[in-house]
Amino acid sequence: MTALTRRTVCAGALGAALAGAAPASAAPDERADIVDLWRREASAELAYRAQRGVLANAETLQAHCGMHVSVLSTSLGAMGIDFPPHPRGTADLDPVARTLATAPRADAAAAAIAMERRLVAAYHAALPAPKELKLAVALATILASHAQHELTLRADHGERPLPEPQGAG
Amino acid sequence: MVSRRALLAGGSAALLAGCGAKKDAGTDRADLLALQLQAAQVSLAAYRGLRGAPLDGLHARARARTRRLEAALRAAGGQPRPEPDAARSSSVALALSAASAELRAHVAATGRTADRAVRSLLAELVIGTAQEEALLERALGRDPLATPFPGQAV
Numbered sequence: 001m002t003a004l005t006r007r008t009v010c011a012g013a014l015g016a017a018l019a020g021a022a023p024a025s026a027a028p029d030e031r032a033d034i035v036d037l038w039r040r041e042a043s044a045e046l047a048y049r050a051q052r053g054v055l056a057n058a059e060t061l062q063a064h065c066g067m068h069v070s071v072l073s074t075s076l077g078a079m080g081i082d083f084p085p086h087p088r089g090t091a092d093l094d095p096v097a098r099t100l101a102t103a104p105r106a107d108a109a110a111a112a113i114a115m116e117r118r119l120v121a122a123y124h125a126a127l128p129a130p131k132e133l134k135l136a137v138a139l140a141t142i143l144a145s146h147a148q149h150e151l152t153l154r155a156d157h158g159e160r161p162l163p164e165p166q167g168a169g
Numbered sequence: 170m171v172s173r174r175a176l177l178a179g180g181s182a183a184l185l186a187g188c189g190a191k192k193d194a195g196t197d198r199a200d201l202l203a204l205q206l207q208a209a210q211v212s213l214a215a216y217r218g219l220r221g222a223p224l225d226g227l228h229a230r231a232r233a234r235t236r237r238l239e240a241a242l243r244a245a246g247g248q249p250r251p252e253p254d255a256a257r258s259s260s261v262a263l264a265l266s267a268a269s270a271e272l273r274a275h276v277a278a279t280g281r282t283a284d285r286a287v288r289s290l291l292a293e294l295v296i297g298t299a300q301e302e303a304l305l306e307r308a309l310g311r312d313p314l315a316t317p318f319p320g321q322a323v
Contacts, residue, residue, distance in 0.1 A: 057314060064317035120296060127292040128285035136288065137280035143292060144272060144299035144319040151300045152313050161223055161304055162230070 031079055033126040037139075038072040039084055040122055041065050043097035044115060046087050050101040055108045056156050061149055068142045075135055109157040116150035198287060199247035201278055205294065206238040208274040210252050212298070215267035218259035224308060227264070227301055234297060241290055265305040272298040276320035295320065 048055070048062035055061075073083055087093050090101045096118050100111040123143035130136045155161040213231040216224075239249040275294040282288065299320065303313035 060314050064314070067317040124289075124292045124296065127279060128288040131283060133280040133283070136283075137276060140276040140279040140291065140295050141318040141320050144276060144295050145317050147296045147299040148303040148313055148319055151303045152307075155223070155304070155307060162226055162300060 027129075027131065030129050030131065031081055033129055034072055034075055034079070034135075035081065035084060037122060037126060037142075038069065038076060039087075040094060040097070040119060041068045041072060041142075042084075042087055043093040044100075044119065045069060046090075046093060047097040047100040047115065048112075050090070051103070051108050051112070054105050055112060057152065061112070064145055064149070068145065071138050071142065075138065109153060113150060113153045113157070113159070116146050116153060119146040120150060198282065198284060199242060199245040201282055201287065202238060202242040202245055203247050203250070205274060205278055205291070206235060206242055206249055208271040209235045209238055209294075210250075212264070212267040212271045212301075214253045215259060215264045219261065219264055223304060224261070224264075227304070230297060230301065234294060237290070238294075241287075261305055261308050265302065265309060268298055268302045268305055272302050272320040273322060277322055 042065075045062055045065035048058045048065060051058045052062065076083055085092075090098050093101055096111075096115045100108065100115050103111040120143065123139055123146060127136060127139050127143060130139065151161050209231060213228065213235050216228040216231050219225075219227055235252070242249050272295065275291050275298060279288055279291050279295070282291075302319065306313040306315070
């Protein structure tokens, strides 16, 4: 078992524990948010898989998205929602992930950065909604993960890693 | 001037304050924001003196964060505590310790309030501190993608 695999298994167990108490009484918009995030994560996992051997860290990024899918699946299960169909090919992916999955080597980094930025925005938008407090924590740590993905991709591909602060004095 | 030990103790206090998503549910908004500000102030102190790209902007980012939290705390009826003095000697390792503790505090706080406005603010704080943690990990030659769940309580 590799270090990455051990780490991922441990982190997955902890992540599942974080999301394990999502209630069956979640509001419809809350359920829709989690389904939407699940689709985005599953798409991202497949997109990174398509770029293995091309994009730096694609294997790690794929593994992370897979663990995020596992946590969100636990939440969906606790809400009594069937998992959406898992994407099987690029035609099933959301448009941003499809762009990454089909990008040539020269465009892969830019496509990955764009996808991570969209994921950060999606989790940022979803975080205020959950009534279940453990689910909020799970979304927050996945949000942190995608923020780190974006920074790492930017730094690895010659972009300024951090944006300018707003309102700094 | 505060010592390295005091800074680390402050980080640990922020971490401890951030633990226990469920048992602390319902925490008063001002109390919760005061704890977030305390964690951000520790980062601000630890970042002061860091020099060289790409770390130059970290102090300004932490300053922006503390100002946002001070404003939010005042709006919630609280009174910000004075900032600690800068660390006597800053280091990237000390800054990383502070950033990681702050991230854990912000992540845990999302599980201590259902207030949508506070959650939205926390989301922005999580994004900023997670990026800073990754940047500092890189500066130390460590893997910034070591976990798929950064900020999780340890």
